[in-house]
Amino acid sequence: MRVSRVQAAENRETVINVASRLFRERGFDGIGLKDLMQAAGLTQGAFYKQFASKDDLAVQASRRAMESATLRWSAATAAKSEDPLGAVIAFYLSMDHRGEKMDGCPIVALGSDAARQGGDVKASFEAGIKEHLEILGRFIAEANGDQPDRKAMAILSTMVGALTLSRVVNDPGLAQAFLDAATEQVREAAAA
Numbered sequence: 001m002r003v004s005r006v007q008a009a010e011n012r013e014t015v016i017n018v019a020s021r022l023f024r025e026r027g028f029d030g031i032g033l034k035d036l037m038q039a040a041g042l043t044q045g046a047f048y049k050q051f052a053s054k055d056d057l058a059v060q061a062s063r064r065a066m067e068s069a070t071l072r073w074s075a076a077t078a079a080k081s082e083d084p085l086g087a088v089i090a091f092y093l094s095m096d097h098r099g100e101k102m103d104g105c106p107i108v109a110l111g112s113d114a115a116r117q118g119g120d121v122k123a124s125f126e127a128g129i130k131e132h133l134e135i136l137g138r139f140i141a142e143a144n145g146d147q148p149d150r151k152a153m154a155i156l157s158t159m160v161g162a163l164t165l166s167r168v169v170n171d172p173g174l175a176q177a178f179l180d181a182a183t184e185q186v187r188e189a190a191a192a
Contacts, residue, residue, distance in 0.1 A: 018040040065106035066125065070128065106125070
């Protein structure tokens with residue numbers, strides 16, 4: 001049975017969305033095409049009608065994951081527009097975000113995997129990271145008029161590192177301590 005162009009486009013979007021979440025949970029090599037397509041409700045044969053390769057899907061899914069992360073930052077700041085940097089810090093450095101393996105930060109979930117991927121996957125991450133830096137830089141400039149570039153880099157690095165460390169330890173108290181320490185350091189860096 002032939003699939004309409006509209007349905008094919010919807011199927012492609014479904015696969016990208018599912019892959020974005022499953023790659024964050026399991027890594028790029030942690031799930032095969034058969035299981036990925038099954039999770040999307042499609043057959044493995046449908047994959048090759050939509051994507052040139054699993055690497056092609058990894059690029060698309062990485063881009064989608066970074067877009068999703070940016071949207072989550074926007075949602076956090078919209079809820080607390082009087083202190084957008086504080087809103088991002090509170091959302092990002094939380095135990096809730098720590099537990100969101102499928103929907104959480106793709107830099108934390110896939111950063112080391114992305115470093116071993118091709119240039120196109122890295123480009124998807126780089127674009128998303130630059131967008132995060134731009135957002136942080138804007139918040140810093142609004143808060144105290146500083147030149148935000150290096151400060152935004154330090155803040156993003158601290159947040160990503162703290163969330164990563166919080167995820168690799170079993171002890172919830174230690175995980176919370178990493179997040180709390182980073183929150184304090186990020187607030188100090190932003191105010192300095």
